[in-house]
């Protein structure tokens with residue numbers, strides 16, 4: 001049972017979509033999703049054709065369903081097809097002093113950009129982070145990724161600094177912003 005409850009949303013163009021945790025049977029759809037995302041945008045670090053082994057990914061998804069896990073995944077599905085995906089991850093330094101810190105990432109397939117899916121997914125992730133006691137939620141975003149920057153600002157994220165020359169894309173260096181949002185504790 002997912003700790004982020006499944007829900008249905010309607011896109012701006014009227015399409016019904018389901019938000020829910022990924023299940024083992026979604027693996028093939030995830031592989032296709034990952035490949036498409038890697039080829040249609042330079043805003044992520046997905047690699048075309050890089051296939052994460054089924055057992056490894058399914059195990060990560062399964063572990064994320066445990067009540068004590070900050071790590072969490074949420075997919076956006078059109079029928080059985082994965083069209084959006086996001087993840088919340090605990091700070092990888094795994095020290096008690098940074099237990100209140102989490103990172104997130106999100107990707108939506110290009111044909112679905114601008115339909116309000118990012119807003120729905122991020123809203124759910126923030127709610128879940130708050131329930132898990134996360135105080136600081138952070139991410140990296142390329143300075144050229146205007147849509148993502150606007151989405152994050154809409155949710156109260158602030159730009160804290162710049163990671164210069166963070167990527168070299170088609171011969172051009174691109175900077176990244178460190179962005180973060182402080183989350184109030186649940187009363």
Ligand SMILES: CC(C)(COP(=O)(O)OP(=O)(O)OC[C@H]1O[C@@H](n2cnc3c(N)ncnc32)[C@H](O)[C@@H]1OP(=O)(O)O)[C@@H](O)C(=O)NCCC(=O)NCCS
Pocket residue numbers: 041043044106107108109112113114115116117118119120139140141142145146147148150151154
């Ligand atoms: C960035 C991304 C996650 C945003 O998701 P999305 O579903 O397209 O975003 P939404 O439709 O929910 O739009 C959210 C907000 O972004 C802003 N926005 C939308 N289109 C925009 C555009 N063309 N330029 C600037 N801001 C834009 C709007 O403020 C919008 O909110 P509103 O509809 O309430 O006005 C998605 O486009 C994506 O996956 N891109 C490729 C991968 C990526 O960049 N991942 C993030 C890496 S940090």
